[in-house]
Amino acid sequence: MMEAQEVEVEVEAQAATESGDQQIKLYSYWRSSCSYRVRIALNLKGQNFPLFSKRKKRLKYEYKAVNLLKGEQFSPEFRKLNPVGYVPVLVDGDTLVADSFAILMHLEEKYPQHPLLPPDLQKRAINYQAANIVSSSIQPLQNLAVLKYLEEKVSPDEKIEWVKFHIGKGFSALEELLNNHAGKYATGDEVYMADLFLAPQVYTAIRFQLDMTQFPLLARLHEAYKKIPAFLDAIPEKQPDAPSP
């Protein structure tokens, strides 16, 4: 299971070697929105690594594909990494951390370049709130395990309606919340944590054919993310375990 494939991310290799850092491993599934959040963070933090523009060297992180459709998340080997059996998991030297929010906080504390949280406390709180609307009130309701259960125990037809209802409810709240705070991005003119949760969630909503015209702010942000390389490189289709087109 979990074929290791090295992916070059925009993190500075030379700097990492000099500081004695060990290689980072990310256990991910191409279409997992939770893994997608972490991929964006790794890209952002890599791109601002101090020596990046001078030497153009890159830190490699090992992309460990976990095939959720084949149930690899339930294997004893994987559950040693994350007992709850979900991706993403990050191994960063001696540190093992699972859950995208915990991983982002670890990256934020260890790699302060390109901060994921704004200095202003009100904006910071809004970032936590928006991130948690996605990670507690939307994504768990449309997770693979939940959809499989619905399909088997209720009806396959219910699945899409269920997903649209719960994403829509969360998106309405996010529109209301962020209307007072958004600039070019969710909480101003810089990309912060809220954006890392929104981009993958909007991607998923579009996959389930949610009508995004109901959510003009989120639709606008989605267009803005398409112009940021760190976001573009993290999209599911560009991951090594994505099926070939």
Ligand SMILES: N[C@@H](CCC(=O)N[C@@H](CS)C(=O)NCC(=O)O)C(=O)O
């Ligand atoms: N709160 C966790 C949720 C993790 C999660 O739900 N991961 C999904 C993919 S996005 C998963 O591994 N699903 C496998 C399953 O449902 O069996 C996080 O943010 O990392």
